[in-house]
Amino acid sequence: MQQNQDGKMNRRDFTKVSAAAGFGILAGNAFAGKKNVDTLKVGLLGCGGRGTGATVNMLEGNENVLLVAMADLYQDRLDNARDKMKNHENAAVAQKYAVQDDHCFVGLDAYWQILNTDIDILIEGTPPYRRPKHIERAVLCRKHVFMEKPVAVDPEGIRKIMEASERARTLGLSIVAGTQRRHQQDYIETIKRIQDGKIGDVLALRCYWCSGLPWARERQEGWSDLEHRTRNWLNNCWTSGDSIVEQHVHNLDVCNWVMGTHPIRVLAVGGRTWKPPEEKYGDNFDHFACDFEYENGVHLLSVCRHWNGCTDRVSEAVVGSKRESNCVDMARKRENSVNPYVQEHVDLVKSIRGEGPYLNEGVQVAESTMTAIMGRMAAYTGQMQVWNKALQTDLGLVPDDLDFAKEYPCGPVPCPVKL
Numbered sequence: 001m002q003q004n005q006d007g008k009m010n011r012r013d014f015t016k017v018s019a020a021a022g023f024g025i026l027a028g029n030a031f032a033g034k035k036n037v038d039t040l041k042v043g044l045l046g047c048g049g050r051g052t053g054a055t056v057n058m059l060e061g062n063e064n065v066l067l068v069a070m071a072d073l074y075q076d077r078l079d080n081a082r083d084k085m086k087n088h089e090n091a092a093v094a095q096k097y098a099v100q101d102d103h104c105f106v107g108l109d110a111y112w113q114i115l116n117t118d119i120d121i122l123i124e125g126t127p128p129y130r131r132p133k134h135i136e137r138a139v140l141c142r143k144h145v146f147m148e149k150p151v152a153v154d155p156e157g158i159r160k161i162m163e164a165s166e167r168a169r170t171l172g173l174s175i176v177a178g179t180q181r182r183h184q185q186d187y188i189e190t191i192k193r194i195q196d197g198k199i200g201d202v203l204a205l206r207c208y209w210c211s212g213l214p215w216a217r218e219r220q221e222g223w224s225d226l227e228h229r230t231r232n233w234l235n236n237c238w239t240s241g242d243s244i245v246e247q248h249v250h251n252l253d254v255c256n257w258v259m260g261t262h263p264i265r266v267l268a269v270g271g272r273t274w275k276p277p278e279e280k281y282g283d284n285f286d287h288f289a290c291d292f293e294y295e296n297g298v299h300l301l302s303v304c305r306h307w308n309g310c311t312d313r314v315s316e317a318v319v320g321s322k323r324e325s326n327c328v329d330m331a332r333k334r335e336n337s338v339n340p341y342v343q344e345h346v347d348l349v350k351s352i353r354g355e356g357p358y359l360n361e362g363v364q365v366a367e368s369t370m371t372a373i374m375g376r377m378a379a380y381t382g383q384m385q386v387w388n389k390a391l392q393t394d395l396g397l398v399p400d401d402l403d404f405a406k407e408y409p410c411g412p413v414p415c416p417v418k419l
């Protein structure tokens with residue numbers, strides 16, 4: 001597709017996409033009813049722990065798929081992942097590795113290059129700061145998408161993901177997100193029963209991600225600000241969204257799933273209690289507690305924190321008028337339950353091939369990510385946040401002009417109380 005780097009299409013391509021979009025509107029899913037049994041070519045963008053893991057899951061879970069392209073910001077990450085995939089202990093994975101040197105890309109424009117290849121599916125496993133840009137471009141290039149969560153770090157990014165997802169729908173492109181609980185059988189069965197009224201009316205919800213401190217990387221000699229920010233992405237707000245967005249989004253997503261919608265307002269507290277003011281710990285908080293409210297008046301208490309040596313809890317609970325459920329307790333017991341990290345790729349491929357329901361999880365995961373962002377905004381500012389207003393704010397955290405020669409100072413840690 002002929003496009004410049006600002007994402008502007010020339011007239012001919014615009015006509016092609018518009019024509020396809022028009023057809024999609026008429027047909028719903030352009031692939032619906034039409035089985036695609038051809039080999040699906042997969043490209044991986046973001047060759048770190050989860051991107052590589054997701055690609056393994058895609059290859060082990062599906063027949064007739066090949067990994068043909070890989071891209072990362074850094075050569076060493078790309079090389080490590082290539083090596084891992086090529087020599088994977090599971091022969092079913094290694095046999096589906098078909099990446100040639102001319103289909104490997106490195107740098108800030110690597111996303112552009114991998115999307116210019118003939119891949120059918122993009123596995124997007126980068127940190128969330130540039131995900132909206134990557135997904136917008138992937139849809140313009142007519143790729144199906146598996147994207148990790150969270151899908152953005154700010155409202156500007158959320159709006160981009162929502163627009164790209166709607167566009168994908170009109171083009172019949174499938175999108176699955178890395179909120180794997182949505183593909184986990186015990187969650188699916190239990191939440192169906194909650195929605196069918198088995199625990200009575202839903203009166204309240206609670207969710208938690210309370211665990212110890214995750215990894216933090218010291219700046220190495222010769223690293224620019226951008227290299228440190230991106231290699232230590234978990235610890236800065238503009239690269240990760242802070243922990244409520246990066247991690248707790250999983251639990252908030254389950255609560256939104258139960259409710260079938262997103263909250264409309266939130267009041268929150270948060271802060272940084274014990275993380276020392278060292279560059280490697282960035283500018284993130286280490287705890288948040290939010291009181292979310294849904295349109296029907298039901299409240300959701302959400303608590304997340306990174307404190308070592310304290311009570312750990314990662315779970316969700318729904319309080320019903322008859323009893324409480326932990327969202328997995330009403331599922332049929334099975335000998336071998338399917339790994340949801342694999343199942344999400346099986347479901348994606350079935351959607352693409354027209355062998356299962358059409359899946360487009362873009363808006364749903366954008367809403368769950370926005371729920372977390374809204375909680376963070378409330379905690380950072382001390383101000384109640386309301387959905388429609390928060391979603392429309394101009395808050396864009398990610399610098400437009402990423403450049404290894406520029407400075408991206410760290411911090412400060414937000415302080416809601418003006419002294």
Ligand SMILES: NC(=O)c1ccc[n+]([C@@H]2O[C@H](COP(=O)([O-])OP(=O)(O)OC[C@H]3O[C@@H](n4cnc5c(N)ncnc54)[C@H](O)[C@@H]3O)[C@@H](O)[C@H]2O)c1
Nearest residue numbers: 046047048049050051072073077125126127128148149178
């Ligand atoms: N669904 C889950 O359970 C789950 C689990 C872990 C991580 N994740 C998510 O997966 C994503 C990646 O996490 P990870 O643990 O694999 O991190 P990671 O640091 O191991 O990998 C990220 C990779 O992306 C690369 N990258 C960074 N910026 C890039 C850019 N602009 N263009 C191309 N490549 C870029 C990095 O160099 C690195 O190789 C995050 O959004 C994280 O929240 C999801």
